[in-house]
Structure formats: structure tokens, C-alpha cells
Amino acid sequence: MSAADSFAAPVAEVPGGGQTLLTVEHLTMRFGGLVAIDDVSFLGADGRITAIIGPNGAGKTTLFNCLTGFYKPTVGRLTLHHPEGEFLLERLEGYRTAQKASVARTFQNIRLFPRMTVLENLIVAQHNKLMRASGFTAAGLFGLKVYRDAEAKAVDLARYWLDHTKLTEKADVEAGNLPYGDQRRLEIARAMCTEPVLLCLDEPAAGLNPRESHDLNDLLRYIRNEHKIGILLIEHDMSVVMEISDHIIVLDYGRKISDGTPKAVRNDPAVIRAYLGQEEHEELPPEIMAGADNAGRSPDDA
Amino acid sequence: MAVSAAEGIDIRPLNLAAMVREASITALVVFALAIGLVGFETLDVPGGVAIRTRFADVAVVMALAFVGRIALILLREHRPRPVLIVAPILTAIMLVLLLSETIFGSESGAALKRFMPFHDPVVLWGVVAVTVILAVRAAYAQTHVSSSLTLEERDARMDRIGAGVQRAARLLGPLLLGAAIVLPFMPFADRRVLDIGVLVLMYVMLGWGLNIVVGLAGLLDLGYVAFYAVGAYSFALLATQFDVSFWVALPFAGLMAGTAGVLLGFPVLRLRGDYLAIVTLGFGEMIRVILLNWYSFTGGPDGVSGIPRPSFFGLAEFSRSVPDGTAFHEMFGLEYASIHRIIFLFYLILAMALVVNVFTMRIRKLPIGRAWEALREDETACRSLGINPRNTKLTAFGIGAMFAGFAGSFFATRQGFISPESFTFIESAVILAIVVLGGFGSQIGVVIAAVVLIGLPEFFRDLQQYRMLAFGMAMVLIMLWRPAGLLAHREPTLRLFGRDKKPETNS
Known part of the structure; x- marks a missing residue:
């Protein structure tokens, strides 16, 4: 061409x-x-x-x-x-x-948030959506229903990708403690949680x-x-x-x-x-x- | 190892000369340290400073170091018997001397006291503690012949202890809170105890505030005291110049400090780790130097005095007679007592600290809190997920600074007088030490560290110059035993399964 x-x-x-x-x-x-x-x-x-x-x-x-x-x-x-x-x-x-x-990406040398759990990694990926839902923290601070619903939805999306990357069992494990292959898949799941x-x-x-x-x-x-x-x-x-x-x-x-x-x-x-x-x-x-x-x-x- | 315990350890013949040499070297090191610290004491005398020498004390310290080293060598060489005999005897002698006044009555007791190596009872009790520890170790070595722990075994034991402390911590929080609430009504809670309590709580609040910046967002801030100063001066100047009351000025002081935090945060956004620490240290000093030199505005080294005391939520004043208003004791029909104000200050700072705590616990579970932690873990990954690192860092700086500002206003209203001297680098270092020793991000760890680092030195004021030595010793011991902090433990902000369900991969 x-x-x-x-x-x-x-x-x-x-x-x-x-x-x-x-x-x-x-x-x-x-x-x-x-x-x-x-x-x-x-x-x-x-x-x-x-x-x-x-x-x-x-x-x-x-x-x-x-x-x-x-x-x-x-x-x-x-x-x-x-x-x-x-x-x-x-x-x-x-x-x-x-x-x-x-546009979402993964890295050649895996870049997870090692001391946060697998689930937390996937929730952080939905930061911007949740930030809006929490009224930029104000609504979230008082535990309003808007935010709680948004968080439940975010967990559902995380759950969906955990199921498809076979990581559901390890949702509450610190990401840094996962075996190498799981870390690779988690990084893809995290990128997908940004809905790219x-x-x-x-x-x-x-x-x-x-x-x-x-x-x-x-x-x-x-x-x-x-x-x-x-x-x-x-x-x-x-x-x-x-x-x-x-x-x-x-x-x-x-x-x-x-x-x-x-x-x-x-x-x-x-x-x-x-x-x-x-x-x-x-x-x-x-x-x-x-x-x-x-x-x-x-x-x-x- | 366990099969033939006795033979497994090689009991070498004792080399007496080497032993004496090693102990002499120890004594020499102690001499080098003690000759300056202990050997000379400066005294305030009319017309200047005089120097008093205490070479006898140095000699005693050296002798103790020599004997102690020999005891340690004997323990190391698996010959605990001499230690087991000598250490209890020494302990007994010291105890008799220490308790001589209660045992023999004051006269002969005072005569016996002259044989004591030091004058200070706290130091003497320290010597007793050392001899007791040596005796216990010797007894342990005598009964457990094989007990020379390998490094891994020792680490595993420390881990178990740490895990136990963490389990206890869940209960410790409410327990400590309960103790704090009832403290002012305890019979032993005199003015001194309450003052120490207020001081400790101030540092707890500062520690919790800095924990947001350092523990959660991972931004090593060595200039935290600057925001404390901004809060204190904001309140002091508002109160003295414009006659604004504490309760009106408090949010404003927090706002000012928060703004300062955001402003100082901007230029350092690109810096990480050590570089960030150096620049924040510089900013901290800059604020202090500005306060010191801007004489027309801040009063320079003279400071600001006559800062009004807080009222009872604007309803009543804490003084014997109030010309135009209500006095607290009249409002509640109590006898006037000056301690009312201290008790009120105590509860005020307790409430303020708790607000910081609740805020931190809540915000950790919000997107912004998780973004802080994610930023601490990996900034590049954060950017790839569309998290704005600039705003995230600035909110952490700003919120942390705001809480320092609140604490600063409280400091100003409690002292009634502030000057730049209160906001030196050492304050930042102490607050950071509280956060680090408590364990990054651990709320209860900050409380324990504040009690250890602030409360204990205040209680041991009698130790005078040894106080800072004890401070340093506490830091060294914690770093040796729990290098990640007393309670370095991170609780996930949310779980897919409950806390009880343990996934198969153990962490």
C-alpha cells in the first residue's frame, strides 16, 4: 500500500x-x-x-x-x-x-496494582464512570443510593470479566500474589473493564x-x-x-x-x-x- | 537438629582472652558514646552555663557494658550457667537498693541509696529490666539446649506475632475509643494526664491526615508541618485581627491549608519518591522562613499571642466570670474548675481526629480513594486506565493538608500563642515517623505509634536527656522487628466473597 x-x-x-x-x-x-x-x-x-x-x-x-x-x-x-x-x-x-x-492497553511487563485485590484492580479500571456516579466523591461520602447502585453495576461488570478470564475464584486475592498467567489475563480483564x-x-x-x-x-x-x-x-x-x-x-x-x-x-x-x-x-x-x-x-x- | 540436640551444638572451649577483648571493645565503644552524652552536663547557673562532669557515671556505664557483653558472649557460646547465677543476684541487689526506703524505712534506706550506680530511678529500673531479660534468656538456654533459632524460624515467629496483633487490632479500635471517652473521668486523670492525652490525639489526627498523602496516595511528604502552620496562622490571625471565633474560623483555616496543599502540589506533580520528599521538605522550610520573616503580617519570631480560647460551641465561655455572656460552669450548674476547659479540649480533638478517621475509612472505599491507592501502586497503569494522575494527586495533597489545617487551628487555640518555632522540620519528621512506624495506611497503627512516640516520651520527662535516646531506641527496635510498621496490613476495600471465604491461593 x-x-x-x-x-x-x-x-x-x-x-x-x-x-x-x-x-x-x-x-x-x-x-x-x-x-x-x-x-x-x-x-x-x-x-x-x-x-x-x-x-x-x-x-x-x-x-x-x-x-x-x-x-x-x-x-x-x-x-x-x-x-x-x-x-x-x-x-x-x-x-x-x-x-x-x-483506547485501552496492556503492557509488555505486566503493570497491575499488586497490593490491591483482583476485584479492586477491575473496579479501579472503572474509575471515571464511578467518579461521576459518586458525584465526584460528595454523593459517595454520604453513601447515596446512586453511588451504591453504580458500584454494584461495576462489580457486576468485573464479575463478568472475572468469569471470562477464569479468575472468579481468586477475586479477593492480592493481584501481586497471582501466578504469572493469571496476571496476564487479569490485565486483559482490567483493560476490558474500561469498556474500550x-x-x-x-x-x-x-x-x-x-x-x-x-x-x-x-x-x-x-x-x-x-x-x-x-x-x-x-x-x-x-x-x-x-x-x-x-x-x-x-x-x-x-x-x-x-x-x-x-x-x-x-x-x-x-x-x-x-x-x-x-x-x-x-x-x-x-x-x-x-x-x-x-x-x-x-x-x-x- | 532435634535428634541429637546436645551434640548438634558445638560447645567450643572458651577463649578467655578473646572474650575479654570483645567485652573491652564494647566498653570502649560505650565510652566513646557516653563521654559526650553522659560525661558532661550543662547546667543553667545565674550568669551563664556551667558544665558539670559525671565521669563516675561513665565508668559505671562502661562496667555495665563490659559485664553485659560477657553475659551475651556466654549465652552465645551456650554456657548460660554463670549468667543464670550472676544476673538474678544483680537483679536482687538492685531491687533491694531501689526498694530500700520502703523496706528499711527512710533513714537506713537513704544510706543504702548511696550505693546505687545512678541517681535517676528510671535508669535504675532500666538496668533491672536488662538483668531480668538476661536471667530469663539464660534460664531458657539452660532448659532448651537446642534452641538456636535459624533466621527463617525467627521470621516466621515474627510473622505469627504480627498476624496475632492484626487480629487483635480489630478489637483494639473500639477498645481504645472507649478508653479515650472515659479517660477524663478516671481518678488518675489529672491535668497532666489530660494534657498528654490532648497532645497524643493531636498527633493521631496529624498522623491520620498524613496517612492519606503518604499511606494511601504514596506521596512521600516531608513538609507536612507547613500545612499545620498555615492552619494555625490562618486561625490565629483571623481571631486576633478580625475577632472571628474558633468555630467560624475552623473551616476557613482548613480551606486555607487545603489551598496551600494544592498550590504546593502543582509543581511537584511529576516528582516521585525521594525527589518528592526533598522538594516537599524544601517547601515546608519555605513556609516557616516566610512566617519568620514577614514581620508585618505574621509577627515574625515574636509569633502571635492572645489567641482566644474556644468557647463551648459559642454558647458559653470557660472562665470564672464572663462579663457579657454565660460561663460554662454556670450553664451546667457546676463548681468552677479550670480542668473543664482541658476536658473540653480533649473531647474536641478526639472528635476532630475521629472525623478524619471516619472520612479516611469512607473515602478509601470510594473511587477517589481507590485511585489514590492505584496511583501508589503504578502511575503508568493508572494513566492507561484513564485516571487523571494530576487531579488525583492534588486531591490527596489538598485533603491531607486540610486536615493538617484543622489540627493547626486546634493547636493555636489550645496554646493561645504560636510562633514559627513550633513548625520546624522535626515536627514533620515525627508525624512521618508515626505513619511509618504505625504501618503505611493502617489507622490503628497510627494510634499506637502516636502513643509510643509522643505519649511515652511525655510520661518519661523525668528521664530528661535520655528521653530522645529512648525515642531513638524505640524507632530502632520497631524497624528491627517490624520493618513494614507495627501493623502493616491492608484490608481490601470490597470483596466478592465474604471475609470468611478463603480462596485456595493463600496470600
């Missing part, structure tokens, strides 16, 4: 199908002399899973940080086609991306065993199919990526080198080159790609 195409953004067709939810145009992020993201444009669709893959240092997490308001992009336009109107994400600063544009339109997952399968990865696939499919929200996914685990994504974007050294359906990307010579090195591996069958995540972490792509 050329740069000229992306100017006509919302009309353009998203490779994986679906309504355009996110338009990224000419996104560039520089840190001093280092160009972390170099003129990347792509579309993300509603109700679809868009995977962003690439070797380490390709700029995937930087892209997420730009989308979720942690970084301000040097150049570029990020448009979110929210049901309530369009948001220019590059202009929303910090917490407003989550508060106004309903776009969910950004930064390596949700990292450190999970095959059974947990399988459960994660089911969970992400469930979120996509039942809640019809857009999911952006950074992942190295190709068993997750190839199985569940509808659309894959490949980054290498901050540039987009491929963009399309999983099938198209898997057969793209540029991708194979980026992952497996120059010519000598070009004749390898595409199945190798499925297990290529380890090659992606080789030291030469630092």
Missing part, C-alpha cells in the same frame, strides 16, 4: 475486512537522532484482530505508546473512528486517550505455556466476536498470531515492510527476509514461519 492510498484513508479497504476503526497516517517517531518509527501508515478494523509483528527493536511498542498517548508522535495523524465521533489520538495527551477515546472501542495488547502471550496460549486465543476470539471491538496485538508467538489475527502488519527497523491477511504476509518475501535473513533461506517453505518466532529474537536484529 503506497502513501498515496492512505490519504484516502477511511474509504480504503482494510485487508482483513471490517469497518475502519483506526487510521494511522505517516506516523514518525524520532528520539533525538534515532528514528524508532519511520513513516508508517495502516488501517485497523473494528471487530477484527490486527497483529503487529516484527523483530525486536522494530518499533512495535513505540507504535503502541504513540497510539495510547504515552508518546507524542513527531509526525503523523492517528484517527480513531469512535462511534461518538472522530478522535485525533496524537492530540490527546496521556490519560485522556483512555478516558475520552476509550480499541484494545491494544502488548505481547499478551509472553511467558505463557502452550495451554495458556490456547486459552488466550479463545479469550481474544471471544472479545472480538462478542464485543465487536478492534484489537491491536503485538506478539512474537506465531502460534497465536497466525491462528487468530485477521490482518497482520510487519514492521522492521521502524518501517512497514508488509501489510495484509495472514496468508499474504506469510508468503511475503520481504517478511521472510526480515525474519530469516538474506537469500539463503528464501526457498524455505512458509510453514517455517510458524516456528520463526525464535529466529525473530536472534541477536543480529538488535
Whole structure:
């Protein structure tokens, strides 16, 4: 896809199908002399899973940080086609991306509230809604019914996501005491409790065993199919990526080198080159790609 | 270990020279410490300060340290018998000397008293306590041959004790409140006891206020006393310049302090941890320096005097005769007594502190309270959830400062006179110590820490210069035994299942 195409953004067709939810145009992020993201444009669709893959240092997490308001992009336009109107994400600063544009995210290194319980983590995620219900603390201080009802509803929503992440039994355990896999799922549940339109997952399968990865696939499919929200996914685990994504974007050294359906990307010579090195591996069958995540972490792509 | 207890421990032959050397080193260290602290005493004499030397005391302290060290070495080397013999004998001698006046009558008792190593009875009782502890340890070592606890065992034991204290804490709260309510009517509650009670409650209130900032929001504030000062001066100036009564000025003083908290909060929003601590420390000092130098407004080092005492909710005054109004004792048909005012102050500060407590307990369960705690845990995660970190931090700063302002007004009206000297950094440090020792975020822990840190030193005023030593010792002991604070325990703000249902993963 050329740069000229992306100017006509919302009309353009998203490779994986679906309504355009996110338009990224000419996104560039520089840190001093280092160009972390170099003129990347792509579309993300509603109700679809868009995977962003690439070797380490390709700029995937930087892209997420730009989308979720942690970084301000040097150049570029990020448009979110929210049901309530369009948001220019590059202009929303910090917490407003989550508060106004309903973009939720998880982190590569899990960031829970470790000394609060699982349930409390999910209630904190509904802060803004509860804050309004508590009349910005005044109504809540006197225990008015408005607030108590809102809190009961918040607990119901938390309960819903606890049930779907299989954490209900552990609702009253401190989040920091959960096993690793549970913490990963809790972070997704917490992000979903903000009722987002776009969910950004930064390596949700990292450190999970095959059974947990399988459960994660089911969970992400469930979120996509039942809640019809857009999911952006950074992942190295190709068993997750190839199985569940509808659309894959490949980054290498901050540039987009491929963009399309999983099938198209898997057969793209540029991708194979980026992952497996120059010519000598070009004749390898595409199945190798499925297990290529380890090659992606080789030291030469630092 | 338990199979062959006696053989399991290697009882090395005693190396007498090494033992004496180790004890001598201890005595030398004690000498270095004591020569300055104990050896010289400054006395106020007409026309200046005189120095009195107390080298005899230093010598006694060194001898005690030497003997005590030898006792500890013997215990360490599993030879408790000599300690078991000597320590009780020493205890008995000390007790006889201490109780000599009651046993032998005043005359021969006074003669015996001359043999006592120190003059101060509190220090003497301290020596007795040490010998008793040594004797008990020796007896324990004699009967339990194998009892050398490993580090893990000791930790586990401390954990069990901590958990027990926490269970007791649930009962302790109402119990302490009951004790506080009946205190003024106890026969021993004279003016001194009530004054200490008021002082302790003031620090409890300050501790609870700072607990919001430090314990809940995790913002390490070393300048908390600044807001206390703002509250005190707001009330003092309003009362002396504009003749505003305590009850009208109280909310205003809180508002002023809260505003100051928000204003000081703004520039430090981006700072965390140590950096925040340093900057708040600086702000605390700035407020004090401004109070000291803005002579035309605050009276500078002269302070503000003649601050009116609080009335009985504006209905009656606490004085013998009120020219135009009602006196409290007339209103209730009581005999006039100056202690009425103290009792009223006691209940006033108790009520104010309880308001802070109830407020904190409630707000913890509200979104803003949970956001504070979440912010303490992980600010980045908070931002990803759409929580506004700026507003959340500023409310914590503002509310904490407001309570300090209330406490400040109370301080001003109780003292009747305030000056910048009352608001030095050491006050901030003491309040923070109360919060830290009590256990971050623990309400009952703050009470216990305030009693230990404020109440006990006041009761032991007779100890004079040893008072601060005891203060330091208490801090060191608490940090050794309960490094997370006396009652570091976090109760979840809401549960999906009841308190009794224990999930399978134990925490």
C-alpha cells in the first residue's frame, strides 16, 4: 500500500475486512537522532484482530505508546473512528486517550496494582464512570443510593470479566500474589473493564505455556466476536498470531515492510527476509514461519 | 537438629582472652558514646552555663557494658550457667537498693541509696529490666539446649506475632475509643494526664491526615508541618485581627491549608519518591522562613499571642466570670474548675481526629480513594486506565493538608500563642515517623505509634536527656522487628466473597 492510498484513508479497504476503526497516517517517531518509527501508515478494523509483528527493536511498542498517548508522535495523524465521533489520538495527551477515546492497553511487563485485590484492580479500571456516579466523591461520602447502585453495576461488570478470564475464584486475592498467567489475563480483564472501542495488547502471550496460549486465543476470539471491538496485538508467538489475527502488519527497523491477511504476509518475501535473513533461506517453505518466532529474537536484529 | 540436640551444638572451649577483648571493645565503644552524652552536663547557673562532669557515671556505664557483653558472649557460646547465677543476684541487689526506703524505712534506706550506680530511678529500673531479660534468656538456654533459632524460624515467629496483633487490632479500635471517652473521668486523670492525652490525639489526627498523602496516595511528604502552620496562622490571625471565633474560623483555616496543599502540589506533580520528599521538605522550610520573616503580617519570631480560647460551641465561655455572656460552669450548674476547659479540649480533638478517621475509612472505599491507592501502586497503569494522575494527586495533597489545617487551628487555640518555632522540620519528621512506624495506611497503627512516640516520651520527662535516646531506641527496635510498621496490613476495600471465604491461593 503506497502513501498515496492512505490519504484516502477511511474509504480504503482494510485487508482483513471490517469497518475502519483506526487510521494511522505517516506516523514518525524520532528520539533525538534515532528514528524508532519511520513513516508508517495502516488501517485497523473494528471487530477484527490486527497483529503487529516484527523483530525486536522494530518499533512495535513505540507504535503502541504513540497510539495510547504515552508518546507524542513527531509526525503523523492517528484517527480513531469512535462511534461518538472522530478522535485525533496524537492530540490527546496521556490519560485522556483512555478516558475520552476509550483506547485501552496492556503492557509488555505486566503493570497491575499488586497490593490491591483482583476485584479492586477491575473496579479501579472503572474509575471515571464511578467518579461521576459518586458525584465526584460528595454523593459517595454520604453513601447515596446512586453511588451504591453504580458500584454494584461495576462489580457486576468485573464479575463478568472475572468469569471470562477464569479468575472468579481468586477475586479477593492480592493481584501481586497471582501466578504469572493469571496476571496476564487479569490485565486483559482490567483493560476490558474500561469498556474500550480499541484494545491494544502488548505481547499478551509472553511467558505463557502452550495451554495458556490456547486459552488466550479463545479469550481474544471471544472479545472480538462478542464485543465487536478492534484489537491491536503485538506478539512474537506465531502460534497465536497466525491462528487468530485477521490482518497482520510487519514492521522492521521502524518501517512497514508488509501489510495484509495472514496468508499474504506469510508468503511475503520481504517478511521472510526480515525474519530469516538474506537469500539463503528464501526457498524455505512458509510453514517455517510458524516456528520463526525464535529466529525473530536472534541477536543480529538488535 | 532435634535428634541429637546436645551434640548438634558445638560447645567450643572458651577463649578467655578473646572474650575479654570483645567485652573491652564494647566498653570502649560505650565510652566513646557516653563521654559526650553522659560525661558532661550543662547546667543553667545565674550568669551563664556551667558544665558539670559525671565521669563516675561513665565508668559505671562502661562496667555495665563490659559485664553485659560477657553475659551475651556466654549465652552465645551456650554456657548460660554463670549468667543464670550472676544476673538474678544483680537483679536482687538492685531491687533491694531501689526498694530500700520502703523496706528499711527512710533513714537506713537513704544510706543504702548511696550505693546505687545512678541517681535517676528510671535508669535504675532500666538496668533491672536488662538483668531480668538476661536471667530469663539464660534460664531458657539452660532448659532448651537446642534452641538456636535459624533466621527463617525467627521470621516466621515474627510473622505469627504480627498476624496475632492484626487480629487483635480489630478489637483494639473500639477498645481504645472507649478508653479515650472515659479517660477524663478516671481518678488518675489529672491535668497532666489530660494534657498528654490532648497532645497524643493531636498527633493521631496529624498522623491520620498524613496517612492519606503518604499511606494511601504514596506521596512521600516531608513538609507536612507547613500545612499545620498555615492552619494555625490562618486561625490565629483571623481571631486576633478580625475577632472571628474558633468555630467560624475552623473551616476557613482548613480551606486555607487545603489551598496551600494544592498550590504546593502543582509543581511537584511529576516528582516521585525521594525527589518528592526533598522538594516537599524544601517547601515546608519555605513556609516557616516566610512566617519568620514577614514581620508585618505574621509577627515574625515574636509569633502571635492572645489567641482566644474556644468557647463551648459559642454558647458559653470557660472562665470564672464572663462579663457579657454565660460561663460554662454556670450553664451546667457546676463548681468552677479550670480542668473543664482541658476536658473540653480533649473531647474536641478526639472528635476532630475521629472525623478524619471516619472520612479516611469512607473515602478509601470510594473511587477517589481507590485511585489514590492505584496511583501508589503504578502511575503508568493508572494513566492507561484513564485516571487523571494530576487531579488525583492534588486531591490527596489538598485533603491531607486540610486536615493538617484543622489540627493547626486546634493547636493555636489550645496554646493561645504560636510562633514559627513550633513548625520546624522535626515536627514533620515525627508525624512521618508515626505513619511509618504505625504501618503505611493502617489507622490503628497510627494510634499506637502516636502513643509510643509522643505519649511515652511525655510520661518519661523525668528521664530528661535520655528521653530522645529512648525515642531513638524505640524507632530502632520497631524497624528491627517490624520493618513494614507495627501493623502493616491492608484490608481490601470490597470483596466478592465474604471475609470468611478463603480462596485456595493463600496470600
